[in-house]
Amino acid sequence: MEIKAITGTIVEIETDAIIVSHYEGAKRTEGDAAAADKALGGAITQLVKQGDIKGKLNEVNIIHSLGRLPASRVVVVGLGKKKELNTNKVRGAAAEACRYLRGKGVANIATGVLGTDAGIKTEDAVQAMTEGALLGLYTFRRYITRQENGFGEIKQLTIVGQEKRPIEKAIERGRIIAGAAIYARDMVNEPGNYMTPTRMAETARQVAKEYGLKVEVFDREKMKELGMGGLLGVSQGSQQPPKFIILSYKGRDSNDIDLALVGKGLTFDSGGISIKPAEHMEDMKGDMAGGASVMGTIMAVAQLKLKINVTALVPATENMPSGSAQKPGDVIIAMNGKTIEVINTDAEGRLILADALSYAVKNGVKAIIDVATLTGACQIALGKITIGAFTNNQPLLDKVVAASKEVGEPTWQMPMFDEYKEMIKSDIADIKNTGNRYGGAITAAKFLEEFVGETPWVHLDLTASDSDKDKGYIVKGATGAPVRTLINVVMGMAKK
Numbered sequence: 385m386e387i388k389a390i391t392g393t394i395v396e397i398e399t400d401a402i403i404v405s406h407y408e409g410a411k412r413t414e415g416d417a418a419a420a421d422k423a424l425g426g427a428i429t430q431l432v433k434q435g436d437i438k439g440k441l442n443e444v445n446i447i448h449s450l451g452r453l454p455a456s457r458v459v460v461v462g463l464g465k466k467k468e469l470n471t472n473k474v475r476g477a478a479a480e481a482c483r484y485l486r487g488k489g490v491a492n493i494a495t496g497v498l499g500t501d502a503g504i505k506t507e508d509a510v511q512a513m514t515e516g517a518l519l520g521l522y523t524f525r526r527y528i529t530r531q532e533n534g535f536g537e538i539k540q541l542t543i544v545g546q547e548k549r550p551i552e553k554a555i556e557r558g559r560i561i562a563g564a565a566i567y568a569r570d571m572v573n574e575p576g577n578y579m580t581p582t583r584m585a586e587t588a589r590q591v592a593k594e595y596g597l598k599v600e601v602f603d604r605e606k607m608k609e610l611g612m613g614g615l616l617g618v619s620q621g622s623q624q625p626p627k628f629i630i631l632s633y634k635g636r637d638s639n640d641i642d643l644a645l646v647g648k649g650l651t652f653d654s655g656g657i658s659i660k661p662a663e664h665m666e667d668m669k670g671d672m673a674g675g676a677s678v679m680g681t682i683m684a685v686a687q688l689k690l691k692i693n694v695t696a697l698v699p700a701t702e703n704m705p706s707g708s709a710q711k712p713g714d715v716i717i718a719m720n721g722k723t724i725e726v727i728n729t730d731a732e733g734r735l736i737l738a739d740a741l742s743y744a745v746k747n748g749v750k751a752i753i754d755v756a757t758l759t760g761a762c763q764i765a766l767g768k769i770t771i772g773a774f775t776n777n778q779p780l781l782d783k784v785v786a787a788s789k790e791v792g793e794p795t796w797q798m799p800m801f802d803e804y805k806e807m808i809k810s811d812i813a814d815i816k817n818t819g820n821r822y823g824g825a826i827t828a829a830k831f832l833e834e835f836v837g838e839t840p841w842v843h844l845d846l847t848a849s850d851s852d853k854d855k856g857y858i859v860k861g862a863t864g865a866p867v868r869t870l871i872n873v874v875m876g877m878a879k880k
């Protein structure tokens with residue numbers, strides 16, 4: 385889809401549909417909606433009076449212009465209460481309006497800048513609308529060979545404003561950020577037989593080539609040399625060779641690594657010998673969402689040319705049961721030398737992250753954020769809405785939580801009291817990989833903490849990696865979270 389900026393008046397544009405907005409409870413139309421209303425002989429005002437148009441958030445109404453305007457259709461999208469509007473709501477409303485129009489078979493759309501009359505800055509609104517349109521229209525149809533009737537494609541979105549250059553810049557920024565989230569969505573939506581550890585590594589090489597990043601991929605031999613017993617242990621039951629993927633971006637003149645983004649790259653998690661129940665096991669192709677999100681993030685950071693040095697680390701493997709698989713009761717040695725008793729082979733994410741975190745620490749990174757679809761316990765606690773956040777460094781966590789709030793990917797801090805550490809004490813090794821059924825998300829985080837030393841660190845337990853319905857800019861399947869949060873964090877940390 386082409387997204388372009390023009391200056392002018394929206395009611396004068398010849399296109400398939402124009403988008404205007406209405407606030408909940410407002411008696412009168414404003415701005416572009418008022419201009420459209422006038423051209424339509426008061427039709428919008430009439431529909432507001434009748435109660436057809438309520439202005440509720442994400443409500444969509446269509447009015448056929450029947451020659452009274454150069455545009456064939458006017459879509460009135462609700463933005464909710466004016467006082468409560470924020471950029472995240474603009475992002476969602478733009479998505480809903482675009483998706484509605486795609487359903488109507490519309491190819492070209494024009495819209496004004498939504499929400500500026502509620503005090504949102506033009507640049508922020510345009511960026512949010514761009515992201516909303518791209519994310520809301522996202523589909524993953526690569527493996528559908530039949531042609532579906534009425535499944536159209538929006539070819540062009542024109543954003544009409546007062547000044548062209550700032551709008552173009554905001555479109556470009558929105559395109560990069562949505563592109564990164566879409567990249568992560570694609571990886572997560574890919575079936576496990578396609579998105580193998582090898583394919584993840586190939587994808588990383590392509591990204592590196594395209595955006596000028598440094599890439600390294602360690603195979604089994606190198607992992608053995610480095611003593612990555614966690615990653616090797618988890619992968620030993622699979623026919624797919626494991627990969628340890630490193631993507632590095634250098635945005636300032638120093639060899640320091642300001643931030644390591646570590647992502648769990650479990651391309652399929654059967655649970656291993658502690659095998660999972662069959663129901664919903666297919667969703668476990670998405671157990672590499674953390675890895676996908678850090679790869680998408682570094683891709684955007686490179687395109688935005690941020691003045692910061694960031695490295696993405698992705699331990700990638702399958703977790704399968706076989707004659708060579710690791711067994712409950714086995715003891716493995718992580719890269720930092722700590723011994724781990726494997727109680728449950730399905731708690732494998734923390735084993736591969738143990739090596740990745742150790743690797744980050746060994747390389748002297750200044751801060752670490754890891755992202756992992758780590759525990760069902762975190763989903764039980766927070767639902768698939770809020771991402772669980774854990775830390776050994778409050779200021780770093782505060783930055784992450786604030787950044788997530790700004791982009792509408794909520795995170796919530798979870799406790800890290802030392803009492804939880806008691807629950808993962810082992811009788812025969814330094815630590816065991818699961819506690820009991822209580823506080824499972826926290827004991828997992830306490831486990832990871834064993835591998836970060838003194839380095840400031842935030843762990844995100846990714847509850848919100850997929851959705852079972854379309855809502856706003858979220859569509860069924862992978863969400864692409866928390867790519868936009870991570871990009872926002874890096875933007876905040878980068879030297880201006």
Ligand code: ZN
Pocket residue numbers: 653655703729730731732733
């Ligand atoms: Zn598992």
Ligand code: ZN
Pocket residue numbers: 650653671730732733757758
């Ligand atoms: Zn897993």
